[in-house]
Amino acid sequence: MAYSSSLVRVALFSISSPSNSSSIGIPIKHNISRTKTRTSSAKISDSLLPLLTSKQVDFHSSDAKTKYPFGSALDSIFVVCTSLALSFSLFVNPVSAFVVTTPRKLQSDELATVRLFQENTPSVVYITNLATKQDVFTLDVFEVPQGSGSGFVWDAQGHIVTNYHVIRGASDLRVTLADQATYEAKVVGYDQDKDVAVLRIDAPKEKLRPIPIGISADLLVGQKVFAIGNPFGLDHTLTTGVISGLRREISSAATGRPIQDVIQTDAAINPGNSGGPLLDSSGNLIGINTAIYSPSGASSGVGFSIPVDTVAGIVDQLVKFGKVTRPILGIKFAPDQSVEQLGVSGVLVLDAPPDGPAGKAGLLSTKRDAYGRLILGDIITSVNGKKVTNGSDLYRILDNCKVGDKVTVEVLRGDHQEKIPVILEPKPDES
DSSP: OOOOHHHHHHHHHTTTOSSOOOOTTSOHHHHHHTOOOOOHHHHHHGGGHHHHTSOOOOTTSHHHHHHOTTHHHHHHHHHHHHHHHHHHHHHHOTTTTTOOOOOOOOOHHHHHHHHHHHHHGGGEEEEEEEEEEEOTTTOOEEEEEEEEEEEEEOSTTOEEEEOHHHHTTOSEEEEEOTTSOEEEEEEEEEETTTTEEEEEEOOOGGGOOOOOBOOSTTOOTTOEEEEEEOGGGOSSEEEEEEEEEEEEEEEOTTTOOEEEEEEEEOSOOOTTOTTOEEEOTTSOEEEEEEEEOOSSSSOOSOEEEEEHHHHHHHHHHHHHHSSOOOEEOOOEEOOHHHHHHTTOOSEEEEEOOTTSHHHHHTOOOOEEOTTSOEEOOOEEEEETTEEOOSHHHHHHHHHTOOTTOEEEEEEEETTEEEEEEEEOEEOGGGO
16 A cells, blocks of 8 residues: 655644644645644654655655665655554653643742742751750660751851750750751850850851841831741741831840840741741841740741841851850849839849949849838939830840940939949850
8 A cells, every 4th residue: 555755744743733734735844844832742753854854755656666666665664653653642641742831930029039049048057956865764865856946057167047045955956958968066156135146067168158148227117028947847938028017126035135126027937937037039138037926836927037237246246256245234123013013113123242233333232121121222213314114224225335334323212313333244154
């Protein structure tokens, strides 16, 4: 049975051609140029194109039979191979033979978010807090995970920044990079009052990707922010939101000391996000995700981040000196609610050790007389002319002072006011 070469051409390209032309005489090259759908059958028949697109010869003419004695046989082989190719492609994947797979198209803002995540993920790390436990029966000592959190690479020297509460109470710390390489971490230093800690890992520099540092002084309510962390142990999770508020104030979980100028965001921050970066739309660090306001412990749309301007100064001191030198008055004061019940405004001094700054200056502590009656100590009402109504006000004023500064403390002693000069000193364990 004889088949013309034009029939072979139609059999090969009838599926891939966008127009079902019934004309057998369409040149094969023109048919190829109009083929837009790439199918599995076309892939298999690609090997036959050089033969089919070459100069056309009528193998059934008298001259051709002399020059090409195997022309009819080759013609038949082409038809059989083509039929097998089409049958195989339809049998294996009938849908892909006719359906065109188009690349996913993203909007410009989606592309920017994807790019931001891909560029900053290598800078975010996973921190595991290990605690030493002892078996009651065998007395064997072993380490168990007692918590986890996030952090980020600060510089090429291997310094990792995170929250202090992420590493608190740890006997051993492990840092896992984006490529799942895990390293033991050493604590360089920490600031309990601001909930910031710096670790260090001994990792090759080519594996360390420092995060770009931005500024937080010019942030605006409403601008987009992005949080990357490891919530509930799910590594490298991205959440988005906006800045909901600025200049908020929260208390340190370790010392109760207030942290000022905190960023409020509605980007989802869950347990495990602590210590992770908060980024602006340019991918620059603007804060450390620290706390959430939630009765259940999960994200409720109110998250807080320590501004990067505060963090940068603390990290520099921790890297250079291993500690943060912050001035103190050297007193213990009563809770604000107790002072309010007395009907006065200020900070009531409960104890002023004689070797502390306030004790040396002559501030009086609260005590009891021989009959057990309570004698109130001094009530601090202002420092350097700035009014003090509660403990947060006092901390806020001291944060703007330096060790060695001489401040004027105005106190209410009995029924009269007194001004007492006090020279600020560092904490005893920071001397």
